[in-house]
Amino acid sequence: IKHPLQHTWTLWYYEPDKSKSWEKSQRIITSFDTAEDFWSLYNHIKLASELRQGCDYSMFKNGIRPMWEDEANKRGGRWLMQLDKRQRACDLDHFWLEILLCMIGEAFNEHSDDICGAVVNVRTKGDKLGVWTADCTKTNSVLEIGRKLKERLRISAKTSIGYQLHNDAISKVGSITKNTYQV
Numbered sequence: 001i002k003h004p005l006q007h008t009w010t011l012w013y014y015e016p017d018k019s020k021s022w023e024k025s026q027r028i029i030t031s032f033d034t035a036e037d038f039w040s041l042y043n044h045i046k047l048a049s050e051l052r053q054g055c056d057y058s059m060f061k062n063g064i065r066p067m068w069e070d071e072a073n074k075r076g077g078r079w080l081m082q083l084d085k086r087q088r089a090c091d092l093d094h095f096w097l098e099i100l101l102c103m104i105g106e107a108f109n110e111h112s113d114d115i116c117g118a119v120v121n122v123r124t125k126g127d128k129l130g131v132w133t134a135d136c137t138k139t140n141s142v143l144e145i146g147r148k149l150k151e152r153l154r155i156s157a158k159t160s161i162g163y164q165l166h167n168d169a170i171s172k173v174g175s176i177t178k179n180t181y182q183v
């Protein structure tokens, strides 16, 4: 028999399309709830580094849309890893896979319930990896998730990553959203 996961996960794909709204350009690829089905999906689709610039993959718990506005996301935020352009060749794909494995493997222990999902943005100006959590006021959970992410992605203590509230992202003026937490 297949190895069941604790949650059902849904993979989304975003491709910019001038004729459609951002929301309408978010497409569900499929959902899965076993380790075997995760691997067949992962091995079947393009790597993040093979996507066209401007595209995203998002993997969220079933029923949560990869959008700030979703009921499950609106009180939360994201740990953001902004990659340097050179990291697409050497880090992007294994960082993204490591994040997926942390999520389906419930690697954040008692804080795994606070995980909503993760997004990879493939961008000319530098790729981004975001891990979205449900409640920005759960400081201990948010910080523990950030610390675990750095550990699993082997991000050095010298490099800090920031956590941004979706509320701040929605209301941001210009392109910079402030960090509420840093680890």
Ligand SMILES: CN(C)c1nc(=O)c2c([nH]1)N([C@@H]1O[C@H](COP(=O)(O)OP(=O)(O)O)[C@@H](O)[C@H]1O)CN2C
Pocket (backbone or CB within 6 Å): 022, 023, 066, 067, 068, 069, 121, 123
């Ligand atoms: C429901 N709704 C409209 C809505 N809900 C959302 O949740 C949401 C958006 N819109 N997003 C739109 O994409 C643009 C690029 O963000 P980017 O994160 O791709 O990053 P880049 O600027 O392309 O690097 C954002 O500026 C925003 O317009 C992004 N986003 C998460």
